Amino acid sequence: MRNVQISFDENLLDALDRLAASAKTSRSALIREALKRWIQEREIKEFEEQWIQSIKKNPDGSKDADIWAD
Numbered sequence: 001m002r003n004v005q006i007s008f009d010e011n012l013l014d015a016l017d018r019l020a021a022s023a024k025t026s027r028s029a030l031i032r033e034a035l036k037r038w039i040q041e042r043e044i045k046e047f048e049e050q051w052i053q054s055i056k057k058n059p060d061g062s063k064d065a066d067i068w069a070d
Contacts, residue, residue, distance in 0.1 A: 006031075 008016065020030045 016027055016030065020027050023030060
């Protein structure tokens with residue numbers, strides 16, 4: 001693993017420390033997990049947006065295509 005330096009404001013750092021302590025984990029582990037989840041959510045959202053655009057461009061003719069696209 002590589003080390004990186006990240007700056008946080010005091011309130012965010014305090015919240016991070018509280019959460020890490022209550023989860024019995026480190027700041028780094030908590031940030032890694034949060035970032036992994038955020039990346040996964042973004043990838044899913046991008047896939048869904050691409051899929052919706054694909055449906056809008058090439059509907060299969062079913063009445064359900066508009067419902068899914070919206």
